[in-house]
Structure formats: C-alpha cells, structure tokens
Amino acid sequence: MSNNEQDQTAADFVIGRHPAMAAIKSDQQINKVFIQSGLQADVLNDIAKIAKKRNLIVQYVPKQKLDRLTDNANHQGVAVGVAAFEYATIDDLFAVAKAKNEAPFFLILDNIEDPHNLGSIMRTADAAGAHGIIIPKRRAVGLTSTVAKTSTGAIEHVKVARVTNLVQTVKQLQEAGLWIFGTDMNGTDYRQWDASGAVGLIIGNEGKGISPLLKKSVDEMLTIPMIGHVQSLNASVAASLLIYQGYTSRHPLGK
Template sequence: MKQEQNKPNQTEFVFGHYASVETLKGTQEINKVWLQTGLQDKIRNEVTQLAKKKGLVIQQAPKSKLDELTDGGNHQGVVLSVAAFEYASIDDLFDNAKRHNEEPFFLILDGIEDPHNLGSIIRTADAAGVHGIIIPKRRAVQLTATVAKISTGAIEHVPVVRVTNLVNTVSELKDRGVWVFGTDVAGEDYRRLDAKGATALVIGNEGKGLSPLLKKKVDGMLTIPMVGHVQSLNASVAASLLIYQGFSSRHPL
C-alpha cells in the first residue's frame, strides 16, 4: 500500500471486542492494549490472555479515556494502539487508473463502521477493478488487521485514501471530471448506471445511509429495487451490487 503523505509515524487505534481479539490473534504490530476499568471478566480475561502471549503492555483506563482515543466510537472497553497502515493520496488513485489505461472508478465510503464490511468491500473492489477507495478519518473503521484479514489480501492491491472531509473530496473529484453517484431509496434503478466514464460510487453508513450534506453534492442517486419483506441490504452486499453494475457497463458481454 502507498504511504499517507507527511504522516510516516502515525498511530492507529483498533477498538471493539471482536476486532481487538482478531487483531491480537493476527500479525499486525501492536504497541499497547487499553482496557476499560471495571470491564467484565469474560472480555478482560480473553484480551489479557492474548496480550500476554505477545508480551504487550496492558494499560487500565477509565471509559472517558477510551472514548477520547476512539473519538466516541463503540469500543466495548477495549482499544489497541497499533502501527499505522499506509494510505494513498487522491493523486495515487488517478495514477492507478492511468496505469491501467482506464477511466477512474472509485468508491467513497461514508462512515462504514464494521471492519468486516470494509474488508468485504475491499475484496469486491479488487475483483472488479476499482482503482481506489476513499474513507473518512473520523467515525468510521480504518485499515486494521481485521479489515486486512477479511479482504484476503486485497488490501495490498486496492489503494485506500483517508480524508478529513468527504464533501470537499467529492467537490474535488467533480472538478477533476468524475461523476459521483450516491445511494438512496428514492434514487434511479442502479441497473441503469453507466460507469464507462470517470465514476465514483458513494456507499452510506450501515444504519444511517448517506449524510445529508453528501446527498446534496452527488450528481445522481441510485437505488437497489427490493421485492422481499426486508427492505434493506448489508452495506457490503449493496456495495457489491453497485460495483458489479459498474463493472458490467465497462465490460459488457
């Protein structure tokens, strides 16, 4: 992966019970383990046992400290300080498309919180030839050992950019000739998507969907028609359908 510019010594935080346990079982470099004071024994014992096997420093801290480390994320009393994954830049994504002699095809993820969703999306993106993924720095899952594991190696082939402001990034992409499409129940049928030109697809948060500000910035909205009783799809499943509609328009039978 490419290195995020000007931040070579950056530290990341993996948080949440399951994500932390998976990271402790993996090979990602871990600097410190933070456990919330008074954490229930089952989680505490599991995390402590795994941390001691790796010879890691375990730091007890109040919930307020863990809230601060995770920017209010759902940490469940466990936070890991890990060596930073390397990120790309927006220019890297355009360069990647150019190397393949293709029009840019990007994904923008608006606050995806589940590392399994992000890992699955990266895996699908790699399979369908997406040139890069853009994620926000705050209130969203970052590149973690769990994400890497779920992506089954695709994380090494799909550049991921993190940005401070997705709305500003969408404006930049549009200025550079990219058509940006969001997802909404009131959008146009996704099967009409033509992604032959420079295209970016915005996938919303698992529960809240696209943020109102992003909805106002996109060029169009797409919807996935559903006839069953459950009128929603997992974020990674929805992303996969949209990605492969883009793939189909670029590589017709």
C-alpha cells in the same frame, strides 16, 4: 509479560493464513511472523519459507501466546506483526487508473463503521478492478487487522485514501471530471447504471445511509429494487451489487 510482548500486543497484526501470506508477499513493513508451534500445515510451512527468504524474523510460539497476541481471534496458527497500514492520497488513486489506461472508478465510503464491511468492500473492489477507496478520518473504521483479515489479502492491492472532509473531496473529484453517484431509496434503478466513464460511487453508513450534506453533492442517485419484506441490505452486500454493475458496464460481454 515482558516489554517485548507488551509492544507486540500493542502492535497491529494480520491474522489468518491467506491474509498472512498476502502480507509477507507484499512490500509492507513486517515486524515479526508468529507461527503456532507443533501445528502441521503446508500453508504455514510456505509462509515460514517465504518469510525467511525476506529475512523476516519467524518465531514459533504456543497457541496460548498467539491467542493472547491476537485477543483470541481466529488466527489459524499464524499472526504477522505489521507496521501501521499506509494510506494513499487521492493523486495515488488517479495514478492507479492512469497506469491501467482506464477512466477512474473510485469508491467513497461515508462513515462505514464495521471493519468487516470495509474488509468485504475492499475484497469486492479488488475483484472488480476499482482503482481505490476513499474514507473519512472521523467516525469511520480505518485500516485495522480485522479489516485486513476480512479482505483476505485485498488490503495489499487496493489503495485507500483517508480524507478530512468527504464533501470537499467529492467537489474536487467532480472538478476533475468524475460523475458522482450515491445510493438512496429513490433513484435510478442500479441496473441502468452506466459507469463506463470517470465515476465515484458513494456507499452510505450501515444504518443511516449517506449523510445529508454529502447527499446534496451527488450527481445522480441509484436505488436497488427490493420486493421482499426487509427493505435494506448490509452495506457490503449493497456495495457488491453496485460495484459489479459498474464492472458490467465497464467490461461488457463480447468486448
């Protein structure tokens, strides 16, 4: 393998047709666009045209090379070599809300480790108009190519701030006027949640929930009622229900 190939293998990739299209349409720094040679698809042709308009390097390569570059992931015939995804600041998240003239609606993810869960949560956050996501630097997944692919392009539109200490960050948000909600087996039925003001919603770890120290910082707990045999939900599913309850209270019907 050449040094160039080694560099590309070490790089991060956005893979899949929709995520690739979103990446090349964004302001993100692109290193190179790899397209599978001999594969006929209108979407791939469109990706190549837009990439060339941006003066990006487009290289047609055999499927075997794409498989190797993406570690045999389902790349759908395209991989976009990108610079590392940039993280926002908390101030950036407030600026998004201010630009929309809306009360802040932030998601705080407590040690979400599965990149598919993070990608799915980003997708829902974008759809529901959340102003940003806050994640910890340690013991949690960051912005990776798997997250980008799962988000189907939402990673280009939802700002993510990465902080050293979630407990301290929550205190800062509360001082800035946000009411912080968490999720627990015992709490207010989420269907009664009014998120029309400035709010932060904490989504806990896939298996352990919200960490004890962070739980002490929460202003109010929300619970999702369950009457089935399995008394737990996947983190991204629980997040989606809560995010859309937030959306419903912030954008009521008839207004």
